[in-house]
Amino acid sequence: MDELEFLKQNWKKQEEHLPRLSYDEIYKMLWKRSSSIVKWIFVISIVELLLSTLLSIYMADANYWAQMETLHLKQATIYVYIISYLITFYFIYCFYRNYRRISSTDDAATLMKNIIKTRKTVKTYIAYILISTGVYSVVITWFTIQNHQMVQDVKDASKYTFDTMDWVKFTVAGFIILAIFLVALWLFYRLIYGILLGRLKRNYKELKKLEM
């Protein structure tokens, strides 16, 4: 007889020796998608770094550096760049670590812990971006005001003199513009990471439900 036919006749009989998974065991496997969400967070953070690097290379042309030079900010700007890149790399490393952790987790309790950690890292990262942007904008504006005579050729300085009320108006307007900008930035990040964080949160809730 054909060997394959022989195997085929006996094929069905192996079924009783197959492993059998329960509904819950299969359900738990779906949680593994947490790991792919975290992988996306990692990938997006890298894409974001690349885009912002390209943007800053494009923006920071010779003209920009010359202007920074006159404002005595060239050195400081370089330091800010270095520090911000170091911090960004640190966050990328954290995202990567979270991803490795989550993809190697087997039990629900550790997975839940890691999901919380990941969410926290992303939130800290967004907070860092917002705070650093805010502080950087204030510092740059302040320096520009302090040194604006150096960059602008002003004929009649009296036209540009502010009294106290003008300063108050200027400061309030400045902060409102900054606040709007930061809110827009926050919304942008909510859009990129918010969806992924939402999914992680849902997975977390499902895990919790099954734990009880």
Added chain:
Amino acid sequence: MKSNLEHEFVSNLEKHQNIVHKICRMYTNDREAHNDLFQEVTIQLWKAYPKFRGDSKFSTWMYRVALNTAITLYRKSKKDLHTQNFDEVSFKIKAEVYDDEVEQQLQLMYKAVKELNDIDKALVFLYLEDQSYKEISDTLGISEVNARVKMNRIKKTLKNILNP
């Protein structure tokens, strides 16, 4: 709504899990690799589930997705899936029903099948699952004639492996 979909999916998979287990046995050689593949197939099935509209049977659709996953994974990490000892999850049949000789013969046969390449293995698997050539060709995305030709070639290859 989402959780209903999940419930429906998990229930279906629970009911038809034997298919996935058999594929895992076919493509892996130890318990750990078996579980990994099962997990991966589950995730791939779940990802593809929204596209499954019930035009075909759940099991038919499952054959396609699960075999694709096994083939892709098998290609990616041939070593991982191929190095472990064979005995642990080999083809087991109750000893009291079959005498040793029959069982031994089946073991050899099964081992020979496992030596086939990933696509041929899928073909043999569907054949053993008693699928028609029409169904096999649909699942693997090849023509019916091609499936028959391949099957004949596989039978010859198996003969050669078993009777060197």
